[in-house]
Amino acid sequence: MRKKLNITEGIFPMPVLMVATYNEDGSINVMNAAWGTMQERGTVALNLTETHKTVKNIKAKGAFTVSIADAAHVVEADYFGVASGNKVTNKFKNSGLTASKAEKVDAPIINEFPLCLECEFIEYQDNEYGCGVIGKVVNITADESVMNGDKIDMSLVNAIAFDPYTHGYYRVSERIGEAFKDGLQLSKK
Secondary structure (H helix, E strand, O other): OOOOOEEEEEOOEEOEEEEEOOOOOOOOEEEOOOOOOEEEEEEEEEOOOOOOOHEEEEEEEEHEEEEEEEEHHHHHHHHHHHHOOOOOOOHHHHOOOOOOEEOOOOOEEOOOEEEEEEEEEEEEEEEEEEEEEEEEEEEEEEHHHHOOOOOOOOOHHHHEEOOOOOEEEEOOOOOOOOOOOHHHHHHHH
C-alpha cells in the first residue's frame, strides 16, 4: 500500500552544487544550491531567487562556477548553504577552503572540490513555473586525483547528494551499472 506524503520536493537524489562568484570587492562568495541541473548538454540551470548574493554577483560579473560537493567537505558545503552572502561578508574565508581564478570565466574555482564547471551567464528567468540562472558551460576541470586516465572516475569524486525528505546528505560513489547497455538485455526477449 502507498502512503501520501506532504512534501513538494520529491526528487532524490538532488545534487549538492557549490556556486562560486566574485563579490564586487573581489572577495569570493560561494553558495550551496541543491536546485540545479543540466538543462541540456552544455547548459546549466540553477533555480535561485534574485535575493541571493550569488545571483547579484552572477548578473554583475556575467560568470560563475559550479563545483560538485564531495563527502570530504560536507561541513563546508553545508556552511555555504546556511550562511548568507548577504549577511556574512567573510563567508568563504570562514570555510578555510582555498580558491583559484577560473581559466575561462571571471569566477573562482574552489580548489578542494574535485570537479568544476566554468559558466558564462546567459540569462535570468522568472515566471510562474520557477526562476533561475541559466549558464553556458565553457570549461570543465577536474583534480587529477579523480581521474582514471583521461576520464573522470565518479567513484573517486565521492560526490554527495541532498535528501529533501529528511534533509540529509548522502555519499554517491558506487557504480552499479552501464548506462545505455544494461537495459538492452530486456530487448532480446
